[in-house]
């Protein structure tokens with residue numbers, strides 16, 4: 074998702090606990106070259122490699138994962154804002170284990186008044202909260218949550234289908250369905266579940282919600298049906314509760330979903346529409362076919378056509394929209410009568426398959442959305458396609474509504490909206506570009522490279538923010554990217570109360586956006602541009618992405634894949650940047666010269682020998698770059714690797730011969746290493762002595 078609403082919460086909390094930051098904690102770093110606690114050492118926290126996950130970071134020969142297929146029929150009642158659904162879940166046990174029960178995620182239960190106190194953070198409110206923060210910190214109570222009305226096991230013998238009730242129990246947002254007989258390894262089971270829930274108003278958790286826009290209600294439906302939890306080789310059943318911050322972790326499978334909505338609604342969803350004849354007019358089908366022939370967006374429903382009878386097939390009753398999706402881990406949709414719709418087609422090469430790109434938005438979102446959204450989807454296809462892998466799905470949509478920024482397979486929600494009079498600032502336009510790239514980009518991480526995002530925020534948000542930075546640069550080389558440049562993470566690196574990136578999502582207690590998005594993105598940019606180099610980095614990164622596409626990587630799989638592909642052990646970097654809160658503070662503490670011939674007998678290598686002492690005051694190991702300026706007006710940029718700290722992590726002396734006289738030394742002159750204290754980065758020769 075996009076981290077804005079988290080930062081709203083954080084602003085509110087900061088208002089409560091603002092005060093001088095504690096003493097600069099990074100000064101307590103204790104890299105000790107005299108013990109075996111070298112920060113270059115192997116990372117003890119990494120699990121041992123095994124036949125599921127190899128030492129090279131790839132899936133092993135015995136890697137397995139579960140498969141879960143869904144067939145869902147649901148209807149939306151707009152008079153009582155309720156979704157009622159019935160699903161058949163076919164669970165394939167590919168694990169080597171026998172399963173006595175299945176777990177399901179009931180994320181809507183975060184709004185169930187009978188369980189919400191146990192789930193929601195009931196901490197006392199700050200003394201002042203902004204109206205935006207109020208809906209997160211103090212949401213209106215309502216009768217939310219998944220109401221489960223039927224859970225049955227389906228057995229088929231020949232033509233006889235038998236359905237029998239099975240016991241289930243609910244713990245917060247998790248539901249356990251106990252099987253009458255254990256599910257053997259390699260076997261499958263079908264379970265049917267009926268449920269309904271009231272759609273919450275506004276974006277209470279930054280996920281699905283309904284909103285009354287100018288023309289009427291708009292429903293962005295997400296985390297809306299009981300979804301099987303993941304059983305894997307690392308967690309067994311991953312039963313982490315949904316507290317609202319940690320996103321979700323789901324299985325791949327096939328989805329067939331039938332959505333019955335009011336006649337005047339337009340629906341867009343995960344998957345391909347399989348019954349366009351029933352729900353689109355002949356004009357719309359023609360326009361769509363035409364739109365997909367080029368990357369230039371064309372309207373399927375114009376602003377002036379919204380809610381006119383001609384935009385809907387003849388008749389009056391509810392219409393059922395049918396979608397099919399393969400190899401997806403979730404399903405989301407939008408339904409509303411208020412939607413303008415533009416579309417275009419993307420091709421990686423002339424003549425290659427067409428990827429459908431759709432943008433749907435109420436008139437409130439114009440004039441901005443029609444000129445930006447679909448183009449930003451195309452930019453995402455281009456950049457992510459090059460740096461990770463080509464988009465494998467047949468379509469990608471971007472939807473405007475109450476959710477500020479959230480991602481699901483093939484469909485993204487983005488809330489950037491012009492003012493009521495249609496005006497917008499350059500910042501708002503950039504919010505739409507950035508959030509669209511970000512949420513569409515999430516198709517790669519974590520919708521396809523399907524990490525456990527309820528635990529590890531950085532594995533999807535960090536990697537995604539990293540690629541987002543390059544997509545923004547390609548959109549406009551002068552784009553003022555927020556996340557990616559090392560400089561922009563400096564204020565966070567000074568935060569004495571931060572936690573390591575390797576902290577499970579629900580326990581990142583402050584600065585969630587900087588921790589899970591900004592710092593990993595800045596670190597990967599640093600690694601690419603300054604440490605490994607773009608060519609090898611890109612090969613390693615693409616290799617990780619392809620190895621784990623449609624699979625479930627863990628943190629160690631990423632670190633190992635990158636080491637493997639980059640051709641060097643990056644333990645010092647992973648440890649420092651991901652496992653600690655050390656900051657980079659390099660200081661130039663002395664510059665000494667001696668006549669060269671006193672060292673080597675002749676001055677063939679230069680008249681002077683210089684020693685420049687650089688001290689590591691922050692604990693974080695980083696390469697050393699210094700701009701050395703000479704008395705003749707020339708200067709050079711010296712780039713040294715982090716390996717200079719191997720023998721002594723606190724102090725390093727760089728030595729060199731020169732005929733010239735050094736007049737100035739500046740560490741990290743291009744601000745590419747997030748040095749938190751630049752006051753000690755420079756040394757200048759005093760004024761020349763007067764004779």
Ligand SMILES: [Zn+2]
Nearest residue numbers: 074075511534
């Ligand atoms: Zn995100």
